[in-house]
Amino acid sequence: MERLMIPGPAELHPDDLAVLAEQTVPHYGDRWAPFFRGLLDDVAHLLDAETAYILPGSGTAGIEIAIANLFAAGDRVVVPDTGYFATRVAEVAEALGLRVKLVATPLGAPVDPDGLDLAGADGLLAVHVDSTTGIRHPVEELARRARAAGVTFVVDAVASAGGERLRLRESGIDAVVTAPQKGLAAPPGLAIVAFDRRGSEQIRRHRPRSWFFDLTRWQEARDKDEWEPHPVTMPTAVVRALAASVARIASVGVDSWIADRHALAGYLRSRLRAAGFDVFAPDGHAANLVTVVPCDDPDLYARRAIRHGLMIGRGLPPLAGAVRIGLLGETATTASVDRIVRALEDRT
Amino acid sequence: MERLMIPGPAELHPDDLAVLAEQTVPHYGDRWAPFFRGLLDDVAHLLDAETAYILPGSGTAGIEIAIANLFAAGDRVVVPDTGYFATRVAEVAEALGLRVKLVATPLGAPVDPDGLDLAGADGLLAVHVDSTTGIRHPVEELARRARAAGVTFVVDAVASAGGERLRLRESGIDAVVTAPQKGLAAPPGLAIVAFDRRGSEQIRRHRPRSWFFDLTRWQEARDKDEWEPHPVTMPTAVVRALAASVARIASVGVDSWIADRHALAGYLRSRLRAAGFDVFAPDGHAANLVTVVPCDDPDLYARRAIRHGLMIGRGLPPLAGAVRIGLLGETATTASVDRIVRALEDRT
Numbered sequence: 001m002e003r004l005m006i007p008g009p010a011e012l013h014p015d016d017l018a019v020l021a022e023q024t025v026p027h028y029g030d031r032w033a034p035f036f037r038g039l040l041d042d043v044a045h046l047l048d049a050e051t052a053y054i055l056p057g058s059g060t061a062g063i064e065i066a067i068a069n070l071f072a073a074g075d076r077v078v079v080p081d082t083g084y085f086a087t088r089v090a091e092v093a094e095a096l097g098l099r100v101k102l103v104a105t106p107l108g109a110p111v112d113p114d115g116l117d118l119a120g121a122d123g124l125l126a127v128h129v130d131s132t133t134g135i136r137h138p139v140e141e142l143a144r145r146a147r148a149a150g151v152t153f154v155v156d157a158v159a160s161a162g163g164e165r166l167r168l169r170e171s172g173i174d175a176v177v178t179a180p181q182k183g184l185a186a187p188p189g190l191a192i193v194a195f196d197r198r199g200s201e202q203i204r205r206h207r208p209r210s211w212f213f214d215l216t217r218w219q220e221a222r223d224k225d226e227w228e229p230h231p232v233t234m235p236t237a238v239v240r241a242l243a244a245s246v247a248r249i250a251s252v253g254v255d256s257w258i259a260d261r262h263a264l265a266g267y268l269r270s271r272l273r274a275a276g277f278d279v280f281a282p283d284g285h286a287a288n289l290v291t292v293v294p295c296d297d298p299d300l301y302a303r304r305a306i307r308h309g310l311m312i313g314r315g316l317p318p319l320a321g322a323v324r325i326g327l328l329g330e331t332a333t334t335a336s337v338d339r340i341v342r343a344l345e346d347r348t
Numbered sequence: 349m350e351r352l353m354i355p356g357p358a359e360l361h362p363d364d365l366a367v368l369a370e371q372t373v374p375h376y377g378d379r380w381a382p383f384f385r386g387l388l389d390d391v392a393h394l395l396d397a398e399t400a401y402i403l404p405g406s407g408t409a410g411i412e413i414a415i416a417n418l419f420a421a422g423d424r425v426v427v428p429d430t431g432y433f434a435t436r437v438a439e440v441a442e443a444l445g446l447r448v449k450l451v452a453t454p455l456g457a458p459v460d461p462d463g464l465d466l467a468g469a470d471g472l473l474a475v476h477v478d479s480t481t482g483i484r485h486p487v488e489e490l491a492r493r494a495r496a497a498g499v500t501f502v503v504d505a506v507a508s509a510g511g512e513r514l515r516l517r518e519s520g521i522d523a524v525v526t527a528p529q530k531g532l533a534a535p536p537g538l539a540i541v542a543f544d545r546r547g548s549e550q551i552r553r554h555r556p557r558s559w560f561f562d563l564t565r566w567q568e569a570r571d572k573d574e575w576e577p578h579p580v581t582m583p584t585a586v587v588r589a590l591a592a593s594v595a596r597i598a599s600v601g602v603d604s605w606i607a608d609r610h611a612l613a614g615y616l617r618s619r620l621r622a623a624g625f626d627v628f629a630p631d632g633h634a635a636n637l638v639t640v641v642p643c644d645d646p647d648l649y650a651r652r653a654i655r656h657g658l659m660i661g662r663g664l665p666p667l668a669g670a671v672r673i674g675l676l677g678e679t680a681t682t683a684s685v686d687r688i689v690r691a692l693e694d695r696t
Binding site for chain 1: 349352354356357358359360365366368369370371372373374375404405406407408409412421439440443444445527529535536537538557558559560561562579580581582583584585586659677
């Protein structure tokens with residue numbers, strides 16, 4: 001099996017793999033309930049949020065949860081089209097009956113907050129780092145624009161949380177969505193949705209047309225059920241591995257953890273450029289967890305990586321002519337960076 | 349940690365724990381896609397269904413998926429009130445905008461198919477084994493009634509699949525819902541929804557107001573995407589452990605596997621009765637995976653179990669005055685049955 005240098009899922013720390021191998025525990029009771037409540041608090045802290053929810057699901061489920069609990073059918077939302085995952089966000093909003101304005105933006109540049117017309121909108125939904133391009137978009141400036149326009153702002157941080165700083169409470173982001181298998185270096189299988197205080201108040205005013213995704217129900221279980229702090233069976237193994245990884249990040253310190261990823265991504269870009277490769281993201285806007293390298297023959301580079309025992313990601317539409325390199329989990333090391341650059345260079 | 353004799357989650361086979369401990373694999377590519385498609389076929393076969401879907405989620409998510417894809421808001425459905433999980437099914441249908449008739453039924457008896465009035469209904473939603481009572485309800489007879497009345501029939505088999513025979517294709521059940529952590533002896537974290545041919549055709553006529561739970565989207569990915577046969581990131585570790593457990597059941601043979609559970613549940617009931625305990629389910633309708641023992645002081649019996657290193661379930665409303673014993677996974681053995689009966693008897 002090749003080592004994973006894809007933009008997710010991440011390879012797991014051996015200690016977290018050992019947690020996964022432990023016998024199944026009940027998702028309720030005197031040990032589980034305080035443990036799970038503590039994890040919710042730790043995840044909220046890591047995301048700088050007022051409150052966090054963890055549900056069985058995926059990043060896309062999290063997008064649906066955030067939208068369904070913050071907006072009603074018929075609401076108008078603006079989505080800057082930053083790539084594959086922005087169109088996904090727009091699709092989810094449309095499936096929920098929202099009126100979506102997908103705003104064209106230059107693919108190779110960060111979204112321009114001043115160019116966004118939010119008149120008449122109820123919400124702004126933006127991708128923090130679109131894995132299509134490896135560009136980090138200016139969500140804090142977008143938050144100020146959204147706050148000024150009085151619209152609710154949701155950030156898709158699936159490809160950024162744990163790798164880029166999020167400052168919900170000071171910036172005015174109402175909700176962020178992520179998943180465990182990227183910057184949090186945990187196994188896939190969960191949706192993570194976090195809110196600042198304003199977002200948290202707003203979810204109490206909307207009940208989605210869904211039982212499972214209705215966060216008011218999840219909040220009630222957390223508040224009232226001493227025995228089982230969630231309304232459904234949780235993926236206990238995955239949750240426990242997430243807790244182990246979150247504790248590890250906390251032990252380093254979130255800021256240090258992210259600074260390390262920032263330095264490593266800079267090192268990857270400098271090594272790539274020294275080897276004659278381009279990096280798609282403009283300087284100052286390059287993401288920490290995913291680096292996109294435009295190329296004519298992505299398959300060639302993917303095969304070179306495999307020959308060296310590594311797996312990288314292919315380009316995603318509309319930027320199919322690229323490879324994508326992830327710096328997540330156990331392969332976020334300078335040794336891995338050296339190895340992948342050597343592999344991409346290897347013409348033998 | 350106590351051994352689990354609760355009605356779920358199940359303790360896992362050591363080989364499946366070893367699968368969970370393996371490094372994360374990508375949820376796409378040449379190895380994953382055929383593996384996942386094969387698992388869908390194997391699960392459909394195990395449930396005697398035409399087609400099965402596996403999504404990140406839980407049993408309740410599966411109920412929502414089945415209802416959302418088979419019915420539209422405003423549709424009328426009948427739900428026999430067989431206990432806690434029947435009220436859950438009714439709640440989910442109501443959250444989706446269906447008009448629900450929750451039909452009172454005697455708690456201590458199987459649903460009487462001839463007593464059900466399906467006039468004007470679009471659907472019948474019934475729980476196969478309600479974990480509240482440990483009673484197995486006659487879903488095949490209900491299927492005949494539903495088919496005669498021209499209504500769509502959905503079975504909540506969360507507490508029965510893998511432990512009770514389901515015959516979708518011959519009986520006319522349109523859809524069944526289950527989850528991995530009960531009779532399939534796998535880790536929690538997935539929703540499993542399976543359809544016979546008629547149910548499978550019907551889901552193509554309804555698009556739910558949801559992106560994530562829209563099975564047409566899941567079917568398209570399975571049909572068309574050679575690289576990634578599902579539209580979101582899957583909980584790879586949990587899926588792989590489910591596949592290992594499903595393969596183990598298939599190697600025994602589904603019928604033999606279920607016959608073993610039937611014999612073991614009979615043995616538990618005879619041992620309990622010999623020790624002076626009651627069993628709530630009437631003879632001939634007792635479930636294989638969960639046995640409910642009415643008692644005045646459930647806490648006393650739960651404490652006795654814990655003193656013997658075992659964990660049993662407490663009663664669920666409306667039958668709180670009971671304990672519930674699960675025969676799932678690694679503790680579905682005669683040795684465990686002997687041990688739990690000794691524990692419940694132990695007055696020291």
